[in-house]
Amino acid sequence: MTDNASGVLFDLLHSQLVAYIYSTIDNKNKGVSQLESLGFRVGVSLGEQLTKDLPRFRDELEVMKFICRDFWSSLYQKQVDNLRTNHQGVYVLQDNAFKLLTHISVGKQYLDCAPRYLALSCGLIRGVLSNLGVKSVVTSEVISMPSAKFQIMVQRT
């Protein structure tokens, strides 16, 4: 019950945050990057907090599994529906009912506003990964609400 309540709280707070950010900026393109960088800082802290009691990760795939399971369920109360990888540093996470979109719309209405509701989550993922030692670029894609796809491209040096 408390889990559910905090989930709703995060949900509502997030939509207010998006609305606030967009009300403070003139250039609409800046909103996404601002949300993303906010998410990054939170993600770093979150990564420290969530991995505190888990065993050490062996490799990158285990880190991704952590994202799909523990990280996702602590934020969105569910796990990622599908994780795919090409084993060369590209991971695609698919969530068929992404929590932050479910209350906005089902179908194609408001579709052009969808990216701003995924920006913070992209930043969160990038923050967690960066703290766990995986440098990455995270992009998101929405074809039909409320399903969302996150693509993680690992940057190797």
Added chain:
Amino acid sequence: MAVCIAVIAKENYPLYIRCSANVEDELKFHFTVHTSLDVVEEKISSTGKTSTARAPDMREFYLGQLYPSEDYRIYGYVTNTKVKFVMVVEASNTQIRDNDVRSMFRRLHNAYTSVVCNPFYILGSNISSKAFEKVVAGMIVDEQKKELFT
């Protein structure tokens, strides 16, 4: 208890280092901690390969004693985010057990997590949090108290 406690960032530069007040040669401890990083690196690099008797599977954060020296025992702990904690204990101190060290590291880790979650902390900068300082002082102070009483 501990004579020196250090927190090392994942890029191997010190975030925090503190020695007991009655230590004359503080630089020596900086050196000791720095040297121990090689052992830490070696220990965690064995993670991921199949565990053998020689290189047991290191899935726990606590690495145990890193290497023995004549006067001190050095313990290590590495988090999932590759932040390293190193603790130097005097070899003459026989009361302190492996489990005590483990729980001290655990407390240190919790304190560090709070530091990172603090919005006033700039990532990658030196730790100046009073709360963290207090936790560390609690682990070092016992030594000073003992000196006072004897």
